[in-house]
Amino acid sequence: MTRFVFITGGVASSLGKGLASAALGALLQARGFRVRMRKLDPYLNIDPGTMSPYQHGEVYVTDDGAETDLDLGHYERYTGVACRRSDSVTTGRIYSTVLQRERRGDYLGATVQVIPHVTDMIKEYIQADLDDEDFVLCEIGGTVGDIESLPFLEAIRQLRHELGPERTLFVHLTLVPFIPSAGELKTKPTQHSVKELLNVGIQPNILLCRCDREIPADSRRKIALFCNIREECVIPALDVDTVYATPLTYHAAGFDVQVYRHFGIEVVGEPDLRRWQDIVDRVREPEGEVTIAVVGKYTELKDAYKSLIEALNHGGIANDVRVNFDWVEAEVFEQQNAVERLDGVHGILVPGGFGERGSLGKIQAARFAREHHVPYFGICFGMQMAVVEAARNLLGIEGASSTEFGPCEVPVVGLLTEWVRGNEVERRDASSELGGTMRLGAYEAQLKPGSKVAEIYGTTTISERHRHRFEVNIHHRAELEGAGLVFSGMSPDGILPEIVEYPDHPWFIGVQFHPELRSKPLDPHPLFVSFIAAAVKQSRLV
Ligand code: GLN
Numbered sequence: 001m002t003r004f005v006f007i008t009g010g011v012a013s014s015l016g017k018g019l020a021s022a023a024l025g026a027l028l029q030a031r032g033f034r035v036r037m038r039k040l041d042p043y044l045n046i047d048p049g050t051m052s053p054y055q056h057g058e059v060y061v062t063d064d065g066a067e068t069d070l071d072l073g074h075y076e077r078y079t080g081v082a083c084r085r086s087d088s089v090t091t092g093r094i095y096s097t098v099l100q101r102e103r104r105g106d107y108l109g110a111t112v113q114v115i116p117h118v119t120d121m122i123k124e125y126i127q128a129d130l131d132d133e134d135f136v137l138c139e140i141g142g143t144v145g146d147i148e149s150l151p152f153l154e155a156i157r158q159l160r161h162e163l164g165p166e167r168t169l170f171v172h173l174t175l176v177p178f179i180p181s182a183g184e185l186k187t188k189p190t191q192h193s194v195k196e197l198l199n200v201g202i203q204p205n206i207l208l209c210r211c212d213r214e215i216p217a218d219s220r221r222k223i224a225l226f227c228n229i230r231e232e233c234v235i236p237a238l239d240v241d242t243v244y245a246t247p248l249t250y251h252a253a254g255f256d257v258q259v260y261r262h263f264g265i266e267v268v269g270e271p272d273l274r275r276w277q278d279i280v281d282r283v284r285e286p287e288g289e290v291t292i293a294v295v296g297k298y299t300e301l302k303d304a305y306k307s308l309i310e311a312l313n314h315g316g317i318a319n320d321v322r323v324n325f326d327w328v329e330a331e332v333f334e335q336q337n338a339v340e341r342l343d344g345v346h347g348i349l350v351p352g353g354f355g356e357r358g359s360l361g362k363i364q365a366a367r368f369a370r371e372h373h374v375p376y377f378g379i380c381f382g383m384q385m386a387v388v389e390a391a392r393n394l395l396g397i398e399g400a401s402s403t404e405f406g407p408c409e410v411p412v413v414g415l416l417t418e419w420v421r422g423n424e425v426e427r428r429d430a431s432s433e434l435g436g437t438m439r440l441g442a443y444e445a446q447l448k449p450g451s452k453v454a455e456i457y458g459t460t461t462i463s464e465r466h467r468h469r470f471e472v473n474i475h476h477r478a479e480l481e482g483a484g485l486v487f488s489g490m491s492p493d494g495i496l497p498e499i500v501e502y503p504d505h506p507w508f509i510g511v512q513f514h515p516e517l518r519s520k521p522l523d524p525h526p527l528f529v530s531f532i533a534a535a536v537k538q539s540r541l542v
Contacts, residue, residue: 001134001167002130002132002133002134002135002136002167003134003135003136003166003167003168003169003263004126004135004136004138004159004163004167004168004169005024005135005136005137005138005168005169005171005259006138006139006140006156006159006168006169006170006171007020007021007024007137007138007139007140007171007172007173008140008144008153008170008171008172008173008197008202008204009140009142009143009144009172009173009174010143010144010145010172010173010174010175010189010190010192010193010194010196010197011143011174011175011189011190011192011193012143012175013142013143015173015174015175015210016173016210016237016246017071017139017173018039018069018070018071018074018075018139019074019243019246020171020173020208020237020246020250021037021071021074021075021137021139022037022071022074022075022077022078022079022246023078023246023247023250023255024137024171024250024255024256024259025037025075025078025079025081025135025137026078026079026247026276027247027250027251027255027256027271027273028134028135028137028256028259029079029080030247030271030272030273031256031267031271033134033135034131034132034133034134034135035079035081035133035134035135035136035137036081036087036130036131036133036135036136036137037072037075037079037081037083037087037136037137037139038086038087038088038089038126038136038137038138038139039068039069039071039072039075039087039088039089039138039139039141040089040090040122040125040126040138040139040140040141040152041069041088041089041090041091041141041142042090042091042140042141042142042146042148042149042152043090043091043092043141043148044090044091044092044095044148045090045092046090046092046093046096046435047066047067047068047088047090047092047093047435048067048068048069048090049067049435049438050434050435053298053301053303053304054298054301054304056069056070057070057301057303057304057306058070058073058303058304058305058306058307058308059467060072060073060306060307060517061440061441061465061466061467061514061517062082062083062084062085062087062088062441062465063082063084063441063442063465064084064085064441064442065085065440065441065442066083066084066085066088066440066441067440067467068083068085068087068088069088069141070303070306070307071139071141072087072088073306073307073310073517075087076517076520077307077310077519077520077521078247078520080520080522080523084129086125086128086129089122089125091148091151091152093125094118094121094122094125094151095118097121098112098117098118098121114151115151115154118151119151119154119155119158120155122151122152122155123155123158123159126138126155126156126159138156140152140153140156143193144172144193144196144197144200145193145196150200153197153200153202154200154201156168156170156202157200157201157202160202165205165262166263166264169205169206169259169262169263170197170202170203170204170205170206171204171205171206171207171208172193172194172197172204172206172207172208173207173208173210173237174189174190174193174194174207174208174209174210175189175190175209175210175211176189176190176209176210176211176215176219176223177189177211178211178212178213185211185213185215185216185219187219187222187223187226190207190209190223190227191223191226191227194207194226194227194228194229203228204227204229205229205233205258205262206229206233206235206255206258206259206262207223207227207229207233207234207235208235208237208250208255209223209234209235209236209237210237210238210239211236211237211238211239212238212239213238214236214238215234215236220234220236232254232258233258235250235253235254235255235258236253237249237250237253241283241284242280242283242284244276244279244280244283244521245276245280247273247276248273248276248277248280251271251273256271275522279317279521279522282317282320283313283317283322286316286320286321286322287320287321288320288321288322288536288539289321289322289323289324289539290316290321290322290323290324290346290347290532290535290536290538290539291323291324291325291326291344291345291346291347291535291539292312292323292324292325292326292345292346292347292348292349292532292535293326293327293328293341293342293345293347293348293349293365294308294325294326294327294328294349294350294351295328295330295333295348295349295350295361295362295365296327296328296329296330296350296351296353296358297329297330297331297353297355297357297358299327299328299329300329305351307514307516307517307519308349308351308379308516309325310516310519310521311515311516311519311524311525311528312325312349312528312532313521314519314520314521314524314525314528314529315519315524315525315528315529315530315531315532315533316532317521317524318524318528318529318532319529319532319533319536321532321536323532326345328341328342328361328365329358329361330353330358330359330360330361330362330365331357331358331361332361333361333364333365334358334360334361334364338364338365338367338368339368339372342365342368342369342372342374344542345374346374346375346535346536346538346539346542347374347375347376347377347507347531347532347534347535347538348365348366348368348369348374348375348376348377349376349377349378349379349382349531350362350365350366350376350377350378350379350381350382350385350386351379351380351381351382351516352379352380352381352382352467352468352514353380353381353382354381354404355404355405356404356405356406359381359385359388359402359405362381362382362385363385363388363389363392365385366378366382366385366386366389367389367393369508370386370389370390370502370505370508373505373506374506374538375506375507375508375531375534375535375538376505376507376508376509376510377507377509377510377527377531378509378510378511379510379511379513379514379515379516380466380467380468380511380512380513380514381468382510383472383499383500383510383511383512384402384413384470384472384510384512386485386500386508386510387412387413387472387476387480387485387500387510388400388401388402388412388413390480390483390485391410391412391476391479391480394480394483394484394485395479395480395483397410397412400412401413402414402470403415403470404469404470411473412472412473412476412480413470413471413472413473414470414471414473415428415429415430415469415470415471416428416439416468416469416470416471416496417429419439419443419491419495419496420491420493421443426439428469437469438466438467438468438469439466439467439468439469440466440467441465441466442463442464442465442466443463443464443466443491443513444461444462444463444491444492445461445462445463445464445489445490445491445492445498445499445513446460446461446489446490446491446492446494447459447460447461447462447488447489447499448460448486448487448488448489451486451488451489451499451501451503452488452501452503452507452509453488453489453499453501453509453527454488456526456527456530457526457527458526462489464498464511464513464514464515464518465513465514465517465518466512466513466514467514468512471496471497471512472487472497472500472512474495474496474497477497480500484502484503484504485500485501485502486500486501486502486503487499487500488500488501489511496512497512498511498512498513499511499512506534506537506538507530507531507534509527509531511527515527515528516528
């Protein structure tokens with residue numbers, strides 16, 4: 001029997017609903033339950049793929065090639081369950097499906113309305129493509145009271161009515177702020193937020209109360225009384241020093257126990273959370289530290305690099321070191337001498353990116369790393385810029401560039417026009433639509449036996465997630481390899497360069513895919529583990 005846990009948020013956004021959902025997923029798994037995590041987003045974009053990272057943070061890509069909300073990254077990192085396209089749904093997608101059906105004549109004769117047609121479609125998505133999991137955790141994006149989230153709330157209210165409390169549970173995350181001038185914690189915003197939910201017919205069963213300090217028993221009692229909730233179900237969600245402590249702190253606060261109790265599930269003894277405890281211990285007491293310069297374009301907004309930051313931290317945890325981030329705004333850095341800015345860092349990472357702005361700074365960063373033997377990790381755009389750098393400075397091709405920046409003399413990086421997915425060839429040209437038309441999702445690559453990457457992965461066949469429109473031009477392979485930059489990973493048909501490396505450099509690897517999307521605290525990605533190990537070595541030299 002699949003049970004549905006719906007997680008809503010109130011009072012303010014950015015309270016960590018995604019993390020709370022993911023932590024609950026991990027706790028349920030620790031008892032052996034099978035979980036599935038889903039996100040319903042109220043905005044009208046079909047997916048976040050076309051949104052600026054400033055608007056929406058990172059775009060998380062699934063194996064099956066869906067461009068999704070970054071919360072799906074949390075879900076995968078905590079539960080290890082690979083999300084699918086069906087696990088991320090937006091209002092835009094719901095409406096476009098409803099409208100397609102309307103045109104097809106499916107609703108012939110009916111006036112198509114939000115209720116029942118849109119809400120029915122939401123319910124259909126929530127229950128679609130499941131594998132008889134024990135729990136589906138379904139997070140509703142936005143905050144209650146938003147106009148856009150109303151159809152979602154109505155749909156989950158109806159599901160509760162249809163499936164009954166034995167199969168549905170409402171968790172609501174709120175904020176309990178401390179007002180310094182009054183010297184008090186305030187419960188009123190939580191009460192109002194629950195009222196908003198009650199207005200649409202939803203009585204939450206469990207409240208998670210974000211707070212920067214302990215919530216005294218009398219405040220909890222007050223919240224329970226005014227919100228119609230059992231006192232044990234008012235769960236304090238206090239700030240934590242590391243996000244990986246959340247499964248432990250939520251368990252200590254009784255969150256999972258109340259979930260079992262609601263569903264009448266008997267559990268004995270304690271869940272095995274030793275692996276999480278071990279991670280937290282390592283984060284809290286590292287044996288050393290390294291500094292990694294991340295040369296990017298959205299360095300002001302850390303959400304744009306969510307998975308990347310986590311993956312570097314996972315590499316740190318595996319090597320027992322703390323990773324300090326030195327954020328370098330690529331464009332600013334173009335004015336400054338690379339030696340001054342990057343001198344002393346233990347590793348340089350150039351992450352994925354789009355467009356010409358800042359590209360020169362990234363090329364400079366790759367050059368600095370190559371010439372000064374500093375570990376360099378180029379991801380997607382970071383690989384492409386490393387190749388442009390090699391063409392310009394090792395081969396002396398001044399006009400080498402990427403056609404992403406407009407027509408150029410020697411396109412060492414060019415538009416990807418054709419590739420194979422399964423048994424089908426996918427084609428694009430310069431006039432293709434921008435939404436969802438990149439090379440997206442998991443593709444295999446073959447690694448060169450004896451290369452550094454083959455050694456790091458411990459195999460010569462890998463599968464990694466992609467999100468790009470341009471590719472390194474295979475026609476320059478021989479020249480570049482002659483200059484020392486080896487193409488050590490290729491698509492199985494041998495056409496698309498997937499990895500480049502300098503064998504005579506301590507650690508210089510560029511990858512066309514996004515390994516950060518596959519890294520998990522309990523299963524860190526080998527490239528990140530190896531990169532941080534190289535940075536540790538470098539730290540002993542400088
Ligand atoms: N802009 C480059 C491309 O489309 C790189 C994309 C990326 O870094 N994700 O190929």
